[in-house]
Amino acid sequence: MKEFIIRNLSVKYSDDNESLRNVSIEIESHAITVLFGPAGGGKSTFLRVLNRLNDLADVKEIKGEVIFNGQNILDPQTDVIELRRKVGMVFSRPVPLPLSVFDNVAYGLVMAGEHRRERLQEAVEKALKQAFLWEEVSDRLKESAYSLSGGQQQRVCLARVLALEPDVILLDEPTSALDPIATANIEEMLRQLKQQYTIIIAPHNVQQAARVADYAAFFLMGELIEYGSGIDLFQVPKDQRTSDYVTGRFG
Amino acid sequence: MKNSQYQGNRIINSVIRITGYSSVLFVLLILFFLLREGLPALGSTPLASLFSLRWYPIEGYFGIVPLILGSLLVTVIATLIALPFGICTAVFLAEVAPSWLRDILKPIIEILAGIPSVVLGFIGILVFVPFIRKFLDIPTGLTAFTGALLLGLISIPTIVSVAEDALNTVPGSYRQAALALGATQWQTIWHVTLPAAKSGVLTAVMLGIGRSLGETMAVMMVTGNAPVMPVHLNSIFAPVRTMTATIASEMGEVASGSQHYQVLFFIGIILFLLSLVINISASLVSTRSRGRAERLLS
């Protein structure tokens, strides 16, 4: 089943920088799709279109279609707030909100109008368990999220998203600020999570991309060069540019 | 999201939008009421009389020229006094002073900014006025110069803060480049840093001028309030009347709607327009200093 169907997506910023040019791709659900390529390729922009977070940036023009749950989310009538609850995002630097651990994880639910104490406690515990963080922080829920280590903070950010029970989880270089052990933890977590969620990740290096990818898409200078299964793209790429990048000839 | 939440959101967003535009509303409101009460002066008093050289309302003389000149005289001298002190202090704080000294001096300057003008006027009467009288051996210490001294004191914190901000905004790379070419710090300040902060410093001066022009209580208490034409050099050391002091001292005794009342409002219109011109010019001149300048002006 396709989670997203994207046709002819083009994004131009107010400085006339064309961030995405005519991208068409279909994202498989319940799988890890990896977006990789050199910096400036448009991966971050692409991710932010999927949860309409690009509304916060200086976008001059968006063309094309992004079909999610049968609707084009680029339509101005879209309920973007509902969309963002279904399509969550984890960012490259852990950004805990200036609240306690509990309030961080419960934030999305509280914003959605959930105020019942027991419901929130259930949801927070479930999300923290899914992020493999519950045992470490269950006695520190009332402390500031800033008192945790970097890896723990990033897992809080993940739990925050999971608490909303989304359909899709977007990750933009989620482990670039983390040490190798924390990185491995997150990668393992993603493999487990993909059974329940659709995962789209833009890793910060090719090795991580190769490790986790079920499907992969190579972005270069705003264009989608090649898309296919992880094995195909990293071992037998069809396009010369993909092969050059994967083997490190440029990057 | 529940429907009630969506509705609540829309209401709040509208409320915020309205309050955002409130300042425009208030400026227009102020202009409107000043015009409403002051424009009739043009009807009740012929222009020639309004711009004559004699201000003596009791006998029907409403010439505002001595008042305008009084304000100008005091403001100009105040700026001449405040400028060197203000800019040198700003340069010292931004470029020369060690940080421990800066941490002591800045609050001191801010204390001066916080002293109400009526208090400065009070000290002016009790300390400055007798001192000037004795020191310069003149009949009275209530002079334009005394007022200018106080005004200078009042404008210094504005000039110092905005100018220091402007100097701090100059990129460190400018200074480093100059020093690397063999210039001393002193030369760097005057040939590189200060010129680079030119627009900010100019803004500081203009805001200082605006502050001086609009000051009421301190000048009212020490300039002698004699609406004479300050046209000679010794007018500086003689009593004078500013526009602001005129309004403040005479408004309490006029009948609402009378000619005198209308002319006082008319003077208010002139002051409003003058401050409009100065402030818009200052904001056109400045680029980044604006935020801090807005706060300091207030």
Place this chain on the structure above:
Amino acid sequence: MNATDLGKSKTIQAIGFSFLRLITAITAIPIIGLVIYIVVKGAPAISWEFLSAAPTNGMRDGGILPAIIGTIYLTLGTAIFSVPLGILAGIYLAEYASENLWTRLIRIAIINLAGIPSVVYGLFGLGLFVIFLKLGTSILAASLTLSIMTLPTIISTTEEALRSVPNSFRVVSTSLGASKWQTVRQITLPQALPGIVTGVILGLERAAGETAPILFTGATFFLPHLPSSPLDPTMALPYHIYVISTQIPGMPIQIQYGTVVVLLIFVLGMNVIATLIRSNARKKRQW
């Protein structure tokens, strides 16, 4: 540059720096001297009776309680009107407005409000509140006048405080499905609060010390009793100081200084509180 040139430049620099030091000292030392002088001359007049009793003998004796109460009322009145309006307007500028012509207009209006002479505010207050809205010379009219005067300070400091909150918080909050107002209310505003409070206090501090705006809108000198409603006129410290130092013959000098000291403590005290809040918040900040 040869050695003598360098030597000359260094001498010039040494002289120059000393000159700057001197000028700064001449600027700063009198300020401290002034405050100390006032406190020394006025402290003897301060007693509990001075602060809590009403004036007697045509204001030449007794206490200054009505003036103190009056200033407190005016400051509170100013706060009631200017703080909510100013903060909301600041939120608009920082979080909602895009940088277009209308926003520029708002900013120009704020700069102008900030620069209008205080006596012109007095005229405006007289024209609108006292006469047109028929509020008469009253605490209400004076407070409304003072609040419009204080508005630019509160708007500017609120906007600056909000802008200093990292944008990443807004992005994260939005990505979790919060609306713009929810983000402001839950995250941005609370984090900006110390800066906003500091600005509010500084704005109110100025309102408390101003004389010209209340001259024709609410201040009075001889008041037989404390004001009983917002529509009553009131005594106020700044106006009191003005009258007793210029218009009352035989006014004891010590009482004059004492009254000034009380106003200074009120005003500079607010300054100190604001500074403490600002530095305390900086230390406690989590990010």
